[in-house]
Amino acid sequence: KTMPWVDVSDDDSKSNLKRKNSSVNGHRHHEQGGRKAKKRRHMMQNGDDTHEHHGLAGGSISSSVQNGSSSNAGPSNILTGKAKAIQLQRRDLPIAKGQDALIEEIRKNDVTVLLGETGSGKTTQVPQYILESGLARNGMIAVTQPRKVAATSLAHRVAVEQSTTVGNLVGYAVRFDEKSSHQTRIKYLTDGMIVRELMSDPTLSKYSIVIVDEAHERTLRTDLLIANLKTIQKQRNGPGDGKGKGPTNPLKIVVMSATLDAEKFSKFYNNAKILYVRGRQHPVKIYYSAQSQQDYVDAALRTFFQIHTDQPPGDVLIFLPGQEDIESLQKSIEIYANQLPKDSPMVQICSMFAAQEHSQNNKAFSPAPPNTRKCILATNIAETSITIPGIKYVIDTGKCKEKQYLSKIGGGGFDTLLTRDITKSSAMQRSGRAGREGAGVCFRLYTEEAFNKMSLTSEPEILRCSLTASILNLKCLGQNLEQLDLMDKPDEESIGSALKTLWLLGAIDKDQKLTEAGRQMAAFPLEPQHACAVIASKEYGCTAEVLDIVSVLSASSKLFFDVSEQRDAVAEARRKFRHATGDHLTILNTIKAYRDIAASENKNTRREWCRKHFLNERTLFEAKDIKEQLVVTCKRVGLDPTLSAGDNADPVLRSIGHGLVANSAFLQPDQTYKQVLGQTIVKVHPGSAMVDKKVPAIIYDELVYTNQVYARGVSEIPKSFFTTVEAFKQRRA
Numbered sequence: 001k002t003m004p005w006v007d008v009s010d011d012d013s014k015s016n017l018k019r020k021n022s023s024v025n026g027h028r029h030h031e032q033g034g035r036k037a038k039k040r041r042h043m044m045q046n047g048d049d050t051h052e053h054h055g056l057a058g059g060s061i062s063s064s065v066q067n068g069s070s071s072n073a074g075p076s077n078i079l080t081g082k083a084k085a086i087q088l089q090r091r092d093l094p095i096a097k098g099q100d101a102l103i104e105e106i107r108k109n110d111v112t113v114l115l116g117e118t119g120s121g122k123t124t125q126v127p128q129y130i131l132e133s134g135l136a137r138n139g140m141i142a143v144t145q146p147r148k149v150a151a152t153s154l155a156h157r158v159a160v161e162q163s164t165t166v167g168n169l170v171g172y173a174v175r176f177d178e179k180s181s182h183q184t185r186i187k188y189l190t191d192g193m194i195v196r197e198l199m200s201d202p203t204l205s206k207y208s209i210v211i212v213d214e215a216h217e218r219t220l221r222t223d224l225l226i227a228n229l230k231t232i233q234k235q236r237n238g239p240g241d242g243k244g245k246g247p248t249n250p251l252k253i254v255v256m257s258a259t260l261d262a263e264k265f266s267k268f269y270n271n272a273k274i275l276y277v278r279g280r281q282h283p284v285k286i287y288y289s290a291q292s293q294q295d296y297v298d299a300a301l302r303t304f305f306q307i308h309t310d311q312p313p314g315d316v317l318i319f320l321p322g323q324e325d326i327e328s329l330q331k332s333i334e335i336y337a338n339q340l341p342k343d344s345p346m347v348q349i350c351s352m353f354a355a356q357e358h359s360q361n362n363k364a365f366s367p368a369p370p371n372t373r374k375c376i377l378a379t380n381i382a383e384t385s386i387t388i389p390g391i392k393y394v395i396d397t398g399k400c401k402e403k404q405y406l407s408k409i410g411g412g413g414f415d416t417l418l419t420r421d422i423t424k425s426s427a428m429q430r431s432g433r434a435g436r437e438g439a440g441v442c443f444r445l446y447t448e449e450a451f452n453k454m455s456l457t458s459e460p461e462i463l464r465c466s467l468t469a470s471i472l473n474l475k476c477l478g479q480n481l482e483q484l485d486l487m488d489k490p491d492e493e494s495i496g497s498a499l500k501t502l503w504l505l506g507a508i509d510k511d512q513k514l515t516e517a518g519r520q521m522a523a524f525p526l527e528p529q530h531a532c533a534v535i536a537s538k539e540y541g542c543t544a545e546v547l548d549i550v551s552v553l554s555a556s557s558k559l560f561f562d563v564s565e566q567r568d569a570v571a572e573a574r575r576k577f578r579h580a581t582g583d584h585l586t587i588l589n590t591i592k593a594y595r596d597i598a599a600s601e602n603k604n605t606r607r608e609w610c611r612k613h614f615l616n617e618r619t620l621f622e623a624k625d626i627k628e629q630l631v632v633t634c635k636r637v638g639l640d641p642t643l644s645a646g647d648n649a650d651p652v653l654r655s656i657g658h659g660l661v662a663n664s665a666f667l668q669p670d671q672t673y674k675q676v677l678g679q680t681i682v683k684v685h686p687g688s689a690m691v692d693k694k695v696p697a698i699i700y701d702e703l704v705y706t707n708q709v710y711a712r713g714v715s716e717i718p719k720s721f722f723t724t725v726e727a728f729k730q731r732r733a
């Protein structure tokens with residue numbers, strides 16, 4: 001059965017694709033599209049060229065210095081074939097030529113800004129160069145990443161390059177997962193983790209060098225880190241001890257970024273030197289879709305098979321916004337790949353996204369077997385953070401998921417992940433992935449017009465995300481966000497809304513001072529709302545139950561698969577877990593049931609049991625790990641993690657209610673729910689246990705925005721609860 005090809009505008013009349021395509025879509029259209037596209041292609045390539053030759057202050061570090069050092073073949077002289085190959089690969093990276101010059105610059109300057117195209121070797125090599133040069137003395141080298149997956153994946157890679165396993169010389173630290181030891185010298189960590197470390201070590205004294213990587217992403221935590229590093233450096237690099245010795249533990253900062261917004265970082269750090277490492281970008285031919293595509297997953301599917309049947313060998317990288325789309329596309333590709341003629345090349349699908357464990361993500365790096373085309377489905381993790389070798393074709397859906405705080409409609413202090421259009425800069429990065437090893441092709445599943453309308457770069461997170469957790473962390477450091485020397489300052493409204501949430505949680509008092517409860521909340525690696533619930537559970541005597549629920553809510557995937565096509569079957573299968581008060585206690589029942597099964601049954605039975613009940617077992621595994629860590633924190637702050645209310649639901653609901661007090665709604669006379677704070681009418685999500693039930697008051701985990709505003713993770717709460725919150729808060733404060 002022939003695939004209905006997606007209508008991509010075409011710029012090369014000689015390509016196979018063109019011939020095939022025109023036979024489906026008609027000549028005239030393509031000849032027109034062709035001419036236009038040619039002009040545009042030049043524009044894009046020139047665009048990329050400008051990108052490459054943009055002479056920045058500090059100039060290219062790659063031209064003057066010859067091959068870094070050949071003695072750099074790794075820690076061992078007797079190398080196995082594979083290790084040797086890895087060392088050869090290292091030496092062949094664009095950055096290798098600039099090694100000596102780069103180290104010299106870092107030695108001379110307190111702050112260095114390093115720009116380089118994705119895949120040139122910044123993240124994996126620079127920390128190793130610094131280590132080998134002795135610049136870090138006895139301190140550690142921190143490399144920060146906005147994304148958990150990047151931090152763990154790159155740490156694994158660098159450990160291999162250093163002929164060791166992760167957790168020794170090279171380690172990582174991400175929320176709920178840390179692998180490092182006293183031997184660790186290079187530590188990859190999320191920007192969130194290093195900001196947390198500030199609380200126990202306000203000058204980051206363990207680190208001699210902090211590399212702020214992927215700075216162009218401008219995540220909230222990266223911005224906070226950049227601001228704090230400036231102050232810390234002043235403290236640590238001060239005039240020294242007065243006895244002729246320099247500062248005892250000076251700090252060096254390296255800011256690394258893939259795009260050209262280096263001046264802003266440089267200016268912020270008193271005109272720090274900007275270095276540029278030239279990458280090897282081969283030409284990438286860009287195809288736009290002739291029409292806008294409503295269903296980007298379907299369009300990606302068609303385009304993939306168009307490439308697979310018409311185009312020469314080469315792996316395909318498809319950018320999708322999130323896990324659900326990845327999983328659905330993977331299924332569709334598998335179905336169609338099985339129907340391909342016997343003699344056509346095979347298809348191997350890999351995927352890469354945050355919630356997937358390392359070993360699965362890592363499969364994307366293995367070369368495909370002979371006569372097989374590898375197809376990698378990834379989120380924007382593969383845009384600049386992680387470079388997968390072998391890519392010749394990129395399919396860009398033009399979508400990503402972005403954190404957004406919807407304070408106006410009452411976000412309750414939580415960020416929502418919204419699928420939205422990418423920026424021009426992302427589109428360029430995505431297409432660039434096709435041209436790393438040779439000429440490549442990028443299929444944009446959107447029109448040229450849509451591309452032109454995209455904004456150039458995205459707004460820094462600090463201007464659009466909830467500040468609740470960050471302000472709480474800063475309060476623990478004795479800092480006020482308003483007084484921090486930030487690259488961009490958030491507006492008063494979002495600061496105000498975060499302060500209000502913190503006050504509602506009892507984390508600050510009416511003078512905005514941190515309360516004891518607030519300090520305890522900050523000790524938990526949780527959203528303040530969840531930490532608040534855990535702390536409230538002490539009073540209600542149900543810490544064990546609240547920890548179970550919060551662990552599931554903090555996992556990276558949902559516990560219940562949302563299979564909307566089979567909603568009745570799903571409801572039937574899950575009936576026995578269902579709790580009359582709603583979703584939170586339903587989660588608790590489910591964990592308890594799973595625990596019983598897990599105690600007596602083997603792995604396969606357990607897996608089958610989860611499948612039968614449409615449960616994500618990965619979430620249950622993750623939640624178990626998370627709970628173990630929360631138990632440690634509980635003990636540290638004087639909470640008994642085993643304190644249990646047995647089968648009594650009310651205390652559990654009340655504890656959770658303390659955390660979700662801003663996420664509450666009351667039933668109106670017309671049977672709709674209206675937010676207690678805010679004016680929005682919310683509907684109960686169809687996947688909720690509470691969907692058909694009307695109760696006077698509800699709390700919810702989050703709002704999702706489709707054509708309506710839906711509350712997800714909904715439980716009933718006694719209306720009287722709200723009058724006790726205030727008294728409770730005062731008693732605790």
Ligand code: CDP
Nearest residue numbers: 118119120121122123124125157387388389
């Ligand atoms: O940071 P930047 O984008 O400049 O490059 P990098 O992440 O240091 O990647 C350098 C090289 O290491 C790329 O060619 C990657 O393909 C390769 N790499 C790999 O082969 N396997 C990994 N697990 C990670 C990186």
Ligand code: MG
Nearest residue numbers: 122123384385
């Ligand atoms: Mg990198």
